[in-house]
Amino acid sequence: MKEEYKVYASTTRLGRGVAWLLLVLWLPLSMPAHGEEAIALRDTVAAGAFLNARYDVALEEFRKLAQANPNNILVLRYLAITLGRLQRYDEAVRIFQEALAIAPNNVALHFHLGAAYYNARQGAMARQSFTQVRELAPDSRYAQLAWEYLDALAQQDN
Secondary structure, three states, X not given: OOOOEEEEEEEEEEOOOEEEEEEEEEEEOOEOOOOOOOEOHHHOHHHHHHHOOOHHHHHHHHHXXXXXXXXXXXXXXXXXXXXXXXXXXXXXXXXXXXHHHHOOOOHHXXXXXXXXXXXXOOHXXXXXXXXXXXXXXXXXXXXXXXXXXXXXXXXXXO
């Protein structure tokens, strides 16, 4: 099945107050998970709440979706991203790690795990995740964004 993407951008501050444009939400409109039927994610209450920045509602709804679809890495990814938006980084990291146990080479999961580590001020772990992104998909948009995070981390070290 061909994936369709709807891209949403957000400005986030990295490093020394420099604004970087990050593509934080690449929302496949539907995607089958390991042995599961495709979920029309765009049609869920969870996605609607997320897109309207109602993260408390999105969290509750993504938890329901994850319970019904425990191996769906797309659902797990957005559950973790939602936790990050609520600044619950430790929980987000745990969910990203669960998803990576299912799909260990998923670039999006590694990238967003790195962002969660970065926001939790766990620079060494963020570096590992962003380095993994660069190794898995060196020419991807995720790799470009990973470089920006790595540059910001390097500036923080100076």
